[in-house]
Amino acid sequence: MNIIEIKNLEKHYSEADLIVKAVDNISFSVKKGEFLVIVGPSGSGKTTLINLIGGLDFPTAGEIFVDGYAIHQMKQDQLTDFRLHNIGFVFQNYNLLPVLTAKENIELIMKLQGISKKECNKRTLDLLKIIGLSERAESKPSKLSGGQQQRIAVARSIASGPKFILADEPTANLDSHSAETLLDTMQLLNQNEGTTFIFSTHDPRIMKRAKRMIRLEDGKIIDDITND
Amino acid sequence: MLLTINLAIINLMRNKKRSFFVIASIVVGITGGLLGVSIGNGYVNQLVNSVIRFETADVLIHENTFFDQMEPSAFLKNSDQLIKSVNLNNGINALTARIKINGYIRSALSSANVEIIGVDPKTDRLVFPIHEAIHTGKGNYFTDYNRIPIVMGNLLADQLGVNINSRLVLSGQTKNGDLFSSVFWVCGIYSVDNKLFEKKSVFVLLDEIAVLSGFKPDEVHEIAIKLDKNIQSSDHIVSALESQHPGLKISKWPDIRPEIFVTKSYINLTLNILISIILFAISIGIINIMILVVYERRREFGMLRALGMNKVKIFQMIMFEIIFLLLISLFISTLINFTVLSFLSQNGVPVWSVEGVNMLGVGTVDRIYPVLRWQQLIFVTGLIILLSFLSSIIPTLKVLGIHPTEAMKN
Numbered sequence: 194m195n196i197i198e199i200k201n202l203e204k205h206y207s208e209a210d211l212i213v214k215a216v217d218n219i220s221f222s223v224k225k226g227e228f229l230v231i232v233g234p235s236g237s238g239k240t241t242l243i244n245l246i247g248g249l250d251f252p253t254a255g256e257i258f259v260d261g262y263a264i265h266q267m268k269q270d271q272l273t274d275f276r277l278h279n280i281g282f283v284f285q286n287y288n289l290l291p292v293l294t295a296k297e298n299i300e301l302i303m304k305l306q307g308i309s310k311k312e313c314n315k316r317t318l319d320l321l322k323i324i325g326l327s328e329r330a331e332s333k334p335s336k337l338s339g340g341q342q343q344r345i346a347v348a349r350s351i352a353s354g355p356k357f358i359l360a361d362e363p364t365a366n367l368d369s370h371s372a373e374t375l376l377d378t379m380q381l382l383n384q385n386e387g388t389t390f391i392f393s394t395h396d397p398r399i400m401k402r403a404k405r406m407i408r409l410e411d412g413k414i415i416d417d418i419t420n421d
Numbered sequence: 422m423l424l425t426i427n428l429a430i431i432n433l434m435r436n437k438k439r440s441f442f443v444i445a446s447i448v449v450g451i452t453g454g455l456l457g458v459s460i461g462n463g464y465v466n467q468l469v470n471s472v473i474r475f476e477t478a479d480v481l482i483h484e485n486t487f488f489d490q491m492e493p494s495a496f497l498k499n500s501d502q503l504i505k506s507v508n509l510n511n512g513i514n515a516l517t518a519r520i521k522i523n524g525y526i527r528s529a530l531s532s533a534n535v536e537i538i539g540v541d542p543k544t545d546r547l548v549f550p551i552h553e554a555i556h557t558g559k560g561n562y563f564t565d566y567n568r569i570p571i572v573m574g575n576l577l578a579d580q581l582g583v584n585i586n587s588r589l590v591l592s593g594q595t596k597n598g599d600l601f602s603s604v605f606w607v608c609g610i611y612s613v614d615n616k617l618f619e620k621k622s623v624f625v626l627l628d629e630i631a632v633l634s635g636f637k638p639d640e641v642h643e644i645a646i647k648l649d650k651n652i653q654s655s656d657h658i659v660s661a662l663e664s665q666h667p668g669l670k671i672s673k674w675p676d677i678r679p680e681i682f683v684t685k686s687y688i689n690l691t692l693n694i695l696i697s698i699i700l701f702a703i704s705i706g707i708i709n710i711m712i713l714v715v716y717e718r719r720r721e722f723g724m725l726r727a728l729g730m731n732k733v734k735i736f737q738m739i740m741f742e743i744i745f746l747l748l749i750s751l752f753i754s755t756l757i758n759f760t761v762l763s764f765l766s767q768n769g770v771p772v773w774s775v776e777g778v779n780m781l782g783v784g785t786v787d788r789i790y791p792v793l794r795w796q797q798l799i800f801v802t803g804l805i806i807l808l809s810f811l812s813s814i815i816p817t818l819k820v821l822g823i824h825p826t827e828a829m830k831n
């Protein structure tokens with residue numbers, strides 16, 4: 194079953210007289226449970242594509258279906274609600290609210306969704322155990338390493354039970370050891386919970402860990418490889 | 422809702438120094454406003470109390486044309502019978518009958534126009550506590566005298582240059598329109614907040630003035646009624662009396678002193694406008710601070726938007742932050758106000774420090790004893806909640822204008 198379907202997607206930016214085709218006629222689909230990496234050099238359109246799939250930006254043309262819903266036709270408010278209930282995000286830089294503890298950050302989206310306090314608590318403690326950060330539950334983000342912060346962000350994105358998780362260069366600011374650990378965590382969740390992951394990177398060691406790799410260049414797909 | 426309240430509280434705590442200064446400046450504004458309101462209330466209360474206590478009581482009965490003609494001939498006949506019949510109504514604490522004649526008073530030094538009030542001290546002191554307004558050393562209210570007594574206000578005594586036991590000549594019109602003139606000796610000197618009254622009202626014994634002006638014992642101009650303490654409004658008794666005695670004029674203090682009634686409404690309105698303007702100015706300040714806050718936390722707001730926090734939740738978060746700032750400030754201001762008032766309500770504010778107040782009104786007071794009404798606190802609280810709501814709109818729009826992907830870029 195396809196969880197994401199993208200058809201002839203375009204995103205153009207006009208800079209001065211020049212039109213930049215950040216995403217240029219892209220079509221592909223993603224099945225439930227995939228572990229998909231989007232790679233490509235800087236400026237190839239990875240971020241733009243991920244923002245479009247996540248409903249954070251509006252396409253210039255083309256169609257995006259998430260679980261059958263045509264998100265390219267949705268209005269701002271609908272999209273906001275859709276993101277809350279369907280899509281998990283792990284951002285590159287700015288993920289956690291500095292004033293909340295690790296545990297409260299994980300609970301944030303569940304609380305926005307209106308999930309009961311008891312259930313939030315149980316799910317958060319389980320996830321903290323899975324990602325190996327139980328003892329840091331009450332720490333503020335500033336007291337956590339970059340890698341730990343990203344793992345908390347992954348836990349938060351998965352806690353709310355999204356259809357898939359989008360992560361734009363989640364390892365970009367991490368050292369290689371932390372990056373590997375984060376990937377371990379993502380892979381574990383992909384295998385144990387069946388969560389669909391779509392993430393981008395330009396780190397070759399990270400790419401290798403994906404089951405499927407889409408390679409972008411100048412906003413176009415130049416490769417779509419699945420290795421088992 | 423709990424989440425947004427929680428986030429609002431956490432956000433207030435994160436920059437304690439700023440929250441402190443914001444609250445401190447709001448407290449200054451609200452406390453100033455509340456004190457101004459309290460002083461205004463005190464002034465109005467004292468003025469009205471003074472009018473009711475010493476001049477009009479709760480209800481007055483006159484002959485129908487008494488106020489039109491201001492002639493001695495507009496008097497109530499058979500006052501004994503009238504008093505008996507009025508007394509049959511429930512809720513009446515005391516009543517007294519009075520003769521009221523415009524007159525002229527002359528001392529060795531000076532003279533003045535006055536209103537001569539003829540009283541029966543036994544019943545009068547049950548309705549009007551003039552005896553309480555006579556300080557020690559200033560004589561008494563017809564309890565101890567040797568010669569024909571008169572009681573007058575301190576202002577008038579000063580003007581006439583007289584003191585206890587001074588000799589005066591009082592003249593006025595008789596029932597038939599002739600003139601009478603007679604000698605009186607000052608028996609007591611009173612002082613009240615209602616300075617117009619203090620300046621023009623003199624009291625003599627009913628029997629004396631009746632003889633001088635030719636009235637029979639049961640002919641008077643006015644019956645003044647004091648109601649039982651537990652009666653909140655005199656409206657009921659007024660309408661009862663009106664239907665029982667259709668030929669008579671039944672009045673309350675606003676009918677007798679409309680200028681004070683107007684002053685009261687005018688001051689109340691002014692006070693509400695004053696506090697509204699202060700709160701409005703505070704709101705403008707808060708809007709500015711919240712816009713700054715949104716700018717500082719634009720990445721956070723961008724992230725929250727990206728994660729799916731909708732505009733209602735954003736609005737709530739900002740609104741609760743503002744409401745808490747204002748309610749905490751209101752609470753502190755109220756505490757300060759009560760502390761200051763508990764001091765001032767004993768000592769009063771000398772009028773020289775609030776000079777303008779006397780110019781507003783038609784009465785004057787020496788000292789103002791400020792009070793705050795709980796209705797006004799409720800009004801302020803309501804206004805604060807309304808303004809918090811309105812003040813949240815612009816900052817929320819600023820947040821909604823943040824593009825999440827732009828906000829979170831490097």
Ligand SMILES: Nc1ncnc2c1ncn2[C@@H]1O[C@H](COP(=O)(O)OP(=O)(O)O)[C@@H](O)[C@H]1O
Pocket residue numbers: 206207208213214215233234235236237238239240241242
């Ligand atoms: N907001 C924008 N305005 C103008 N041009 C943009 C904007 N965002 C991205 N671009 C352009 O789109 C292209 C793709 O950018 P991006 O998706 O960020 O690539 P990547 O994430 O692979 O580095 C680049 O040429 C970039 O300059």
Ligand SMILES: [Mg+2]
Pocket residue numbers: 239240241361362
């Ligand atoms: Mg990028």
